[in-house]
Amino acid sequence: PALVVDVPRDKNITAEVMKALNIPKGVRRVLFRTLNTDRKIMWNKEYDTSATGFTEDGAKWLVQNTDIKLVGIDYLNVAAFVDVVPVHNTFLEGREIILVEGLKLEGVPAGLYSSVHCLPLRLIGSDGSPARCILIK
Secondary structure, rough: OEEEEEOOOOOOEOHHHHHOOOOOOOOOEEEEHHHHHHOHHHOOOOOOOOOOOOOOOHHHHHHHHHHOOEEOOOOOOOOOOHHHHHHHHHHHHOOOOOOOOOOOOOOOEEOOOOOEEEEEEEOOOOOOOOOOEEEEE
16 A cells, blocks of 8 residues: 655654654555645756755654655655755665655645555666656555
């Protein structure tokens, strides 16, 4: 299954926020809808350094306290701008969590879905790729 959660709109994804989201044990794929969706910043031409994302303590809390293997977010970076390197290191070194960035979550109700499928382009020699993601009710 996959879970779409609404993050409180006034916060980055900290350890405190992760605890408050009460993500059920056993959920392995979580898509985080944040203020980024409300602000429609995915459509901006310039990178927005004020985008909502994970802080280092939020990433550590997720790795240490959940079974999550895939994290999706509604902007070009899963991390808050001030914590870009530590957040990525935590996710990738901790448990090799799959990061899916740039999701369009407008109009997608929060809740449990049967699955999410991400279909990346095959790019040889790359550590990432554009992907089409499909959320199935």
